[in-house]
Amino acid sequence: MPGKRASPPFVLDRYDRAILRLVQQDNKTPQRVIAEAVALSTAAIQRRIAAMEAAGVIVANVALVDPEALSATITSIVEVHLHDERAATVDAAKALFRGTPEVQQCYYVTGGTSFVLVIVASDMRTYERLTRRLFAENEAVKSYRSLVALDRVKTGAAVTVPEERPSPPDQFTT
Amino acid sequence: MPGKRASPPFVLDRYDRAILRLVQQDNKTPQRVIAEAVALSTAAIQRRIAAMEAAGVIVANVALVDPEALSATITSIVEVHLHDERAATVDAAKALFRGTPEVQQCYYVTGGTSFVLVIVASDMRTYERLTRRLFAENEAVKSYRSLVALDRVKTGAAVTVPEERPSPPDQFTT
DNA sequence: AATGAAATCCCAACGTG
DNA sequence: CACGTTGGGATTTCATT
Numbered sequence: 001m002p003g004k005r006a007s008p009p010f011v012l013d014r015y016d017r018a019i020l021r022l023v024q025q026d027n028k029t030p031q032r033v034i035a036e037a038v039a040l041s042t043a044a045i046q047r048r049i050a051a052m053e054a055a056g057v058i059v060a061n062v063a064l065v066d067p068e069a070l071s072a073t074i075t076s077i078v079e080v081h082l083h084d085e086r087a088a089t090v091d092a093a094k095a096l097f098r099g100t101p102e103v104q105q106c107y108y109v110t111g112g113t114s115f116v117l118v119i120v121a122s123d124m125r126t127y128e129r130l131t132r133r134l135f136a137e138n139e140a141v142k143s144y145r146s147l148v149a150l151d152r153v154k155t156g157a158a159v160t161v162p163e164e165r166p167s168p169p170d171q172f173t174t
Numbered sequence: 175m176p177g178k179r180a181s182p183p184f185v186l187d188r189y190d191r192a193i194l195r196l197v198q199q200d201n202k203t204p205q206r207v208i209a210e211a212v213a214l215s216t217a218a219i220q221r222r223i224a225a226m227e228a229a230g231v232i233v234a235n236v237a238l239v240d241p242e243a244l245s246a247t248i249t250s251i252v253e254v255h256l257h258d259e260r261a262a263t264v265d266a267a268k269a270l271f272r273g274t275p276e277v278q279q280c281y282y283v284t285g286g287t288s289f290v291l292v293i294v295a296s297d298m299r300t301y302e303r304l305t306r307r308l309f310a311e312n313e314a315v316k317s318y319r320s321l322v323a324l325d326r327v328k329t330g331a332a333v334t335v336p337e338e339r340p341s342p343p344d345q346f347t348t
Numbered sequence: 349a350a351t352g353a354a355a356t357c358c359c360a361a362c363g364t365g
Numbered sequence: 366c367a368c369g370t371t372g373g374g375a376t377t378t379c380a381t382t
Contacts, residue, residue: 010243012243012244020237020239023236023237024236024237024239025234025236026234026235026236027201027202027235027236027237028201028235030356030357030358031357031358032356040368040369041368041369041370042357042358042359042369043359043360043368043369043370044367044368044369046358046359046360047367047368050359052243055243056240057239057240057243058237058238058239058240059239059240060199060200060237060238061200061201061202061235061236061237061238062197062198062199062200062201062235062236062238063194063197063198063201063232063234063235064232064233064234064235064236065194065198065231065232065233066230066231066232066233069186069226069229069230069231070186075281077251077281077283077290094325094327097327097328098327098328103328104328105292105328105329106328106329107249107251107321107323107325107326107327107329108323108324108325108327109251109322109323109324110321110322110324111319111320111321111322113321115327116251116321116323118279145285146285147281147283147284147285147287147290148283148284148285149281149282149290150282150283150284151268151281151282152281153268153271153272153280153281153282153289154271154272154277154278154279154280155279155280155281204375204376204377205376205377206375206376214349215349215350215351216376216377217349217350217351217378218350220377220378221349
């Protein structure tokens with residue numbers, strides 16, 4: 001069930017972007033409101049949203065929960081270095097991190113460090129046990145560095161929708 | 175709309191947690207379905223969700239957008255080191271990062287590094303200019319390190335809702 | 349807290365430019 | 366081919382028991 005990487009270049013016009021910008025902030029906004037905000041009919045809104053969901057532009061509709069409300073007070077960024085970068089080693093690590101609920105996010109990155117994780121745990125004890133299981137007792141891990149968050153300045157998964165970028169000015173004339 | 179740090183210890187029972195776990199995956203799930211999943215009435219579901227929204231447990235209801243669909247192909251984690259950690263300096267940096275759309279996430283952390291950012295940009299050129307403006311040309315920044323993501327193994331802002339933790343064994347006797 | 353009614357919203361079909 | 370309008374069905378919401 002993974003490997004769902006369908007990426008057919010879906011063209012987003014001005015309307016689609018406007019819609020996305022709204023539903024990114026509140027996906028329960030009535031289509032009526034969206035309609036008059038972008039100067040289209042409710043049916044058009046419905047069609048476009050459905051199309052974007054089908055195309056995978058809209059990945060999911062979710063409720064964002066405040067970690068503090070769950071007593072999930074520990075947020076930590078962890079840099080992980082593996083002993084080697086062989087496919088098997090890396091894939092195993094990915095699977096491990098993907099399957100751990102407390103691992104909110106996981107990126108495989110360049111620059112010496114192998115992975116960067118964002119971890120949210122209920123308390124220090126849980127966090128301690130978690131790091132031990134994931135890193136300290138993990139043969140594939142050479143080293144790791146924990147950066148505990150003192151302040152969640154900005155959080156969330158909202159992806160910025162640019163106002164409109166008709167033609168990527170990707171030229172180097174300067 | 176900011177500064178809304180109401181922290182009244184809102185007690186979540188087993189039902190609330192079950193509801194959260196569902197709406198975190200899909201907040202458009204019909205209350206009917208939620209109701210029979212958690213063995214409650216639809217009215218109860220409605221009340222509880224409304225209460226959790228009012229209490230700030232549910233921060234927002236949003237649509238998650240695939241960055242690739244927006245041609246936002248560059249995802250990067252950046253560690254930022256400031257020259258000093260004076261309140262004015264730190265606050266200015268926070269404001270700057272908070273006000274930059276491409277900065278998806280920002281954490282103020284311990285461990286030598288001052289900030290960890292997650293940045294998503296449309297293309298390399300945009301990213302280049304952004305880093306220059308935010309870091310290279312920023313007097314307060316001593317140094318920074320970019321870790322470009324080769325693979326977004328796990329992404330999103332979903333906060334894990336623990337199955338149920340009746341009594342947090344969190345006593346250290348200080 | 350459960351039940352029922354009213355309002356609202358979502359969704360499909362039709363017609364048009 | 367995409368948009369706008371209309372109508373039916375479902376869901377949310379409110380009032381009552």
